[in-house]
Amino acid sequence: MNLNHRNTSLDIIRIIAAFSVVSVHFLRNIDFYSAPVIGTDFFIMCIIRTLFSICVPLFLMLTGYLMCSKQLSRKYYGGIKKTLYIYIFCSIASVLFHIFYMNEHYNLGRAVTKILRFEADEYAWYVEMYIGLFLLIPFLNLIYQNLKSKKQKQVLLLTFIVLTILPSLFNIWRYDSLQWWRTPSINDNTTRIIPEWWEEIYPVTYYFVGCYLCEFGCKIKTKFLLIAFPLCTLLFGTFNYYRRYGILFDTKSYIAWSGFEPFLLSIIIFVLITRLQSNRLPDAVRKLLWKVADLSLTIYLISYIFDLYAYDKLNRAVGTIEEKLKYYFIIVPFVFACSVAAAFVINFIVKYMDLAITKCYCSIQKLFKKQKTEI
Numbered sequence: 251m252n253l254n255h256r257n258t259s260l261d262i263i264r265i266i267a268a269f270s271v272v273s274v275h276f277l278r279n280i281d282f283y284s285a286p287v288i289g290t291d292f293f294i295m296c297i298i299r300t301l302f303s304i305c306v307p308l309f310l311m312l313t314g315y316l317m318c319s320k321q322l323s324r325k326y327y328g329g330i331k332k333t334l335y336i337y338i339f340c341s342i343a344s345v346l347f348h349i350f351y352m353n354e355h356y357n358l359g360r361a362v363t364k365i366l367r368f369e370a371d372e373y374a375w376y377v378e379m380y381i382g383l384f385l386l387i388p389f390l391n392l393i394y395q396n397l398k399s400k401k402q403k404q405v406l407l408l409t410f411i412v413l414t415i416l417p418s419l420f421n422i423w424r425y426d427s428l429q430w431w432r433t434p435s436i437n438d439n440t441t442r443i444i445p446e447w448w449e450e451i452y453p454v455t456y457y458f459v460g461c462y463l464c465e466f467g468c469k470i471k472t473k474f475l476l477i478a479f480p481l482c483t484l485l486f487g488t489f490n491y492y493r494r495y496g497i498l499f500d501t502k503s504y505i506a507w508s509g510f511e512p513f514l515l516s517i518i519i520f521v522l523i524t525r526l527q528s529n530r531l532p533d534a535v536r537k538l539l540w541k542v543a544d545l546s547l548t549i550y551l552i553s554y555i556f557d558l559y560a561y562d563k564l565n566r567a568v569g570t571i572e573e574k575l576k577y578y579f580i581i582v583p584f585v586f587a588c589s590v591a592a593a594f595v596i597n598f599i600v601k602y603m604d605l606a607i608t609k610c611y612c613s614i615q616k617l618f619k620k621q622k623t624e625i
Contacts, residue, residue, distance in 0.1 A: 258528035258536045261543035263312055263520060268546040270305035271373075272553050272586045273298065273578075279561035280574040287494040291572040296494075297487035298578070299505065300515075306376065306507045307516035309546075310453050313383065314460020318395075322388035330384050333547065335600045337377045340551035341370035343596075347555045373554045377547075383453050390454065394461050407462055410455040411513075417446035418503040419510040435497045452508035459517065468521045479518045486511040541594075548593035549586070556585045556592075 277283070282295050320326055345361045348354040364370040368378040397403050421442045424430035430437055490505055505511050529536070560581050568574050 253533060253536060253540070256529075256536065256540055258531060258539055259524050259526050260312060260315070261536075261539040262526070262528060263308055263523050264543035264546040265539065266519070266523070267305050267308035267312070268549045268589075269582075269586055270302040270308070271550050272557075272582050272589070273302040274305055275373075275553065275557055276578055276582050279557055280564070280571055282571060283499050285498070285571050286496055287491060287499050288496060289572070291575050292499075293487075293491050295571075295575060296491040296499070297483065299499070300487040300490055300511060301483050303505055303507075303509070303512035304516040304519055307456050307512050308520060309376070310383075310456035311460035311463070311516060311520050313380075313387075314457035314462075315464045316460075317387055318391060318461035318464050320387055320391055322392075326388060330381065331604060332600060333377065333380065333384075335604060336548050336596060337371075337374060337551065338365065339596050339600060340548065340554075341365045341374065343552065343592075344371045344555055347558065351559070371551055371554050373551055376550065379453060383457065386454070387457070390457060391461075394458060400466060403462060403465075407455075407458050410451075410458055413445075413448040414450075414452040414455045414508050415510055415513050417442075417444055417449055418506065418508060420444050421446055422502065422504050433495075434493050435495050438500075446503075449503070449508045455508075456513075456516075463517075463520065463524070467524075468517075470521070472522065472525055475518050475522050479515065479522065482511075482515055482518070486515070542590060545590060545593035545597055548596050549589040552592045552596065553585055553589040556588045560585050 277295055277299055282292075282299070285292075287296065342361075342365070345356055345364065349356050361370065368374040394403065394406065397406060421444060422440050424434070424437065424439065425441045425443070427437075486505075490499075490511075493502070493504075494500065503509055531539075564574060564577055564581060568577065
């Protein structure tokens with residue numbers, strides 16, 4: 251693709267999403283979820299967890315933004331090849347890391363089984379989900395494109411928000427207990443007042459949000475969004491600290507990927523970045539962003555290996571979670587940089603492997619056609 255036709259803002263969104271993944275996993279790997287939420291350091295970690303919860307929503311909205319015009323065709327289904335190749339390469343790399351660095355026993359059967367079950371790489375749940383979303387996209391587009399007006403599309407969007415997002419706002423309270431409101435950490439039981447069965451289809455909600463933003467954008471003023479993003483991050487982070495104070499932090503529905511917190515934050519940051527005049531950046535910078543952005547899925551998957559390595563070292567050397575927090579600005583950039591370098595190599599291999607497979611396939615097709623002609 252020519253650089254002049256490239257939307258650099260979307261590349262920036264991809265990179266932010268990939269970096270946010272690495273940042274969210276920082277908390278997971280320093281055992282943030284295994285200690286009571288008390289003190290200033292844990293308040294900071296609640297803010298970090300809140301801020302970087304935008305990672306998966308950004309990827310999903312970007313999918314809707316870019317693929318809202320895709321139609322059902324044989325060529326369309328070929329578009330999943332690169333994702334599958336990258337997943338297989340990252341999974342094989344993960345298996346080899348477990349064998350040679352972590353001294354785990356693997357035979358061929360166990361390795362193949364783990365790859366097929368999306369378990370060789372613990373971050374591969376996203377690929378498993380994305381495959382299903384990819385298969386649905388042409389049909390989701392038929393639904394969206396055949397709605398006749400903006401209002402009808404807003405109703406579609408609202409319907410999915412009600413089904414998947416609103417339960418995380420209305421079903422997280424105890425409406426019958428004043429004591430619970432003073433100290434919500436005393437009891438995890440809450441009152442369900444609206445249906446929440448459909449929460450798990452949140453990827454479709456984000457996909458339609460991306461479609462809608464691509465077509466209509468957002469009319470909220472930039473000035474308001476610039477104020478809203480840090481304010482919401484602080485308020486949501488404080489709320490999460492308040493909700494889990496004195497007990498273990500848990501990814502309850504309000505901060506899960508279907509939660510109202512990441513939903514609002516990711517939409518705000520998505521809109522803000524798409525409004526950047528990023529195409530005015532120097533061509534060299536835009537090209538660099540393009541190249542890194544194209545590695546985003548691989549960065550996401552391969553970061554699992556570098557997380558295993560880096561946090562093994564950190565957790566051996568540093569005792570408390572509060573002390574480990576100080577290493578955020580060392581560990582996260584290190585993992586991200588290593589993941590970018592490894593992703594570049596993997597994507598290079600995948601590119602030429604795909605070309606070789608395509609060439610072989612075309613040659614076989616020509617051979618069969620020639621044989622049929624001779625017959």
